[in-house]
Amino acid sequence: MKNTEHLIRLRRIFTQVVEAIVIGLALYASIQVTQPDFVKLITAAPKARQVLRELLAPDLFTRESEVVTVGVALPVPCGSAPEDEGRASGPRLEVEPKCAAERETVVVRGEELGKGVQVTLRWRLPDGNTLGIQRLVTDAEGNFEVRVQVRPIVATKGGQSARIEAEVTLPGGRITPSQTLRDVTDAMFVTIFMALLATTLGTLLAIPLSFLAASNITRRGRVGALVYYLVRTLLNLIRSYEPLVMATIFALIVGFGSPFAGILALVIVTTASLGKMFSESIESIDPGPIEAITATGANRVQVILYGVVPQILPDFLSFTIYHWDINVRISTIIGFVGGGGIGDYLSKRINAFEYSKAGTALLAIILVVWALDFLSAQIRKKLI
């Protein structure tokens, strides 16, 4: 008695030792094969800093500097051309007197140009050429006043007088989304709609398949059992393929970087995955109402519509929304292997070392995935 107990304990210890050796060998082998270089994590710090700095400074907005040009005609000598009446308000130039003879001095006043603004003052000669006068800055009221000598070169030619122009650069004009942000937004919409289309098509395909793969609906008689096992096996087979692998294959067929490749891959993945989830939902319904409705003399389709559908509808909607959320996430990556959308944009920017643009794309992905996650959780909470 005591001996057998001893033996059992010995055997248990032996098994544990063997298990430990096997796990140790497996770990050693994986290190040998993958060659992880943890030192590099530290030695590569400068490079990491450079890459991360650009990634973390996404290119989002550009400041549009608005350039306004105002001008006023100055006939030299007087009467050689019509004088300028000038505007009464708004950014404007005034000249005093309104005409002059050569070598006289006139006073040029700029009004309502914005305070502290850079102004480039110049002559626009009758032949269209320009001649710089000076650069100056407006005062606190947005005005300036400067004396300008009238040189012979600005004399009226062929009834066309010279003009004095002020080119005003308004600092910090409107802040507008950068080109990168607009490109990223476009690509993001491609991805979201890709996921939406794929989820819709996948759901439409998954619904009939899920009924065929539900044992309580289909597995009746020999034909029913055959269909049930066939559909179930098909769904399981498809589910064992990664969407990435499938997207690569489709990209080879319909063209690299096309959203259609991504959609095809997502449709298949969605069909298989929702088909399985739906069929499990159908299998877990209460059989009572089905029995009751069958007993009223209803046909098979009526039984499904009145006895099954009301029971599974909330589940189906909830799973579908959840899968849209998943599909957006997958389709961001699918772009890397030629599926189009934001992933395509991201991989191209990274290959071109444009990390700041890549950072914009990453930021967009994070925001969209987070928002959809939140949204789908809220909707699903309402459904149940």
Add this chain to the structure above:
Amino acid sequence: MLRVEHLTKIYPNGTVALRDVSFEVPDGEFLVVIGLSGSGKSTLLRCINRLIEPTSGKIYWNDIDITSASPSEIRRIRRQIGMIFQQFNLVKRSSVLTNVLSGRLGYANPWLSLLGVWPVEDRQKALRALERVGIADKAYQRADTLSGGQQQRVGIARALMQDPRLLLADEPVASLDPVLAHSILQYLEQLNKEGVTVICSLHFLDLVHRYATRVIGLKDGVKVFEGLPDEIDRTRFKEIYGEEAQEVRAASL
């Protein structure tokens, strides 16, 4: 007239639920089936409308062979046989009215019913059925917001929609508070007086005495008693329910 001849049901796992059961139910009878849980009462009722396929034996209803009816024939037969259940078997997420209307599916235009479109007459018929069982005000509520007794009345209203000639009731009051048993069974009694044949399985003997016109006793799938309710004395009772059984009265609970 319903005629059951040598009915046997053996489930695929080998369980013998019914063994060579034969009896007749003349029109207008209130037949009560008694027996322990697992004695085959539910199987018997479900063989009559072929929710369960009998292994052998025949069932005739007005000389139509139910057991060999084709799928479309069985649907036509089923729509004249109402059924109510121990667990009510309502579609919980659907409205009370939809549940009642589903009793009319056997008569409805298949295409319109799939679109959820119901003729005005059917809707009025459903509301009248609900009025009859006293819950017309609940028509637009979800079925699962109702109490057990109310849900069983929806089940009766659903059966009423079929204009049944025969009503199968599988333990209609077993999931209800015993004090509600009479209120449900009185509806069945009323229908029976209007000419509907009723076959009902019950647990409580005092209910059997009160409502049955005739009684069948099942034990392990075999018919061990057939007769009038008054004929069930102590010996008969022990025969049906076994030596250790004690009589319990619904009214005493």
